[in-house]
Amino acid sequence: MKQMNLPNLLTISRIIFILIFVVLATIADKVVITSESLRFGVRLGAYILAIIAAATDLLDGYLARRWNQVTDFGALMDPLADKIFVTATMLIAVECRLMPAWIVIAVLCREFMVTGLRTLAAKKQVVISADRWGKIKTALQMMMLAIAGASWVWEFELRQEKWFSIRLWYVWIAYLCGIVLVTVGSGAAYFVRYRSLYLGDAAGKKA
Structure with missing residues (x-):
């Protein structure tokens, strides 16, 4: 208890x-x-x-x-x-239909790969804490979900609405792509920084 x-x-x-x-x-x-x-x-x-x-x-x-x-x-x-x-x-x-499926696939692949790396690290008594980019990634994702949710609740058509003659859907997709870059990049940084966990002594000697 x-x-x-x-x-x-x-x-x-x-x-x-x-x-x-x-x-x-x-x-x-x-x-x-x-x-x-x-x-x-x-x-x-x-x-x-x-x-x-x-x-x-x-x-x-x-x-x-x-x-x-x-x-x-x-x-x-x-x-x-x-x-x-x-x-x-x-x-x-x-x-x-608030975001393309490939965005979700990219984000989830990163999340599960980093989870696997943390599991391996835990077996070797190594703690992998969230770094600055990981925290930025989380903040961007939360903002993304907040915007998508608000659009869904108030039925704001991102695909149709325009802002200064620019369709908001294109701005939204650009924002999502930016989140994917930060998400994948922060995940790749973990694998580079902790490569000795899965590459063994060879990686340690090179480092």
């Missing part, structure tokens, strides 16, 4: 919130909902839940470090909850 401190409860709540978000987001556009006000309410509820889930991602780690409540359970579940959050929200965005 010592594992069930507040930071870990926040991590579990993030998983619960995102699962409820997926259910609400899935039914929001079903034909059974004929009322526009009800559809808006369901979408807004799903959006708020996603925001709360993202907030717990920032809060649980901060509290665990501040209160010295870092546990094995938290070390296991926190990154898993993060992956569930990113995967679920981005897949919903693809289903709602």
Whole structure:
């Protein structure tokens, strides 16, 4: 029971919130909902839940470090909850045609590869902490999901709207491509920096 401190409860709540978000987001556009006000309410509820889930991602780690409540359970579940959050929200965005599928594939490939590297590092008692670019990547992704979610809730047509005669969809795609570059680049940096973990002594000698 010592594992069930507040930071870990926040991590579990993030998983619960995102699962409820997926259910609400899935039914929001079903034909059974004929009322526009009800559809808006369901979408807004799903959006708020996603925001709360993202907030717990920032809060649980901060509290665990501040209160010295870092546990094995938290070390296991926190990154898993993060992956569930990113995967679920981005897949919903693809289903709602708010971003191309290849963007999601690129981001998820990086996330799972870095998770694999961290798993290997843990076996060798090496801790891989998030660096500056990793934090920038996370901030950009959260902003991306916030914009996509707002566009979905208020039915703002990114594909049709224009800004200074420039279609916003092109600006949005450029922003997404920038996020992919930062995401993939930050992931590649981990593999270069910690190459001795998977290349063995040969990499250590070259370094």
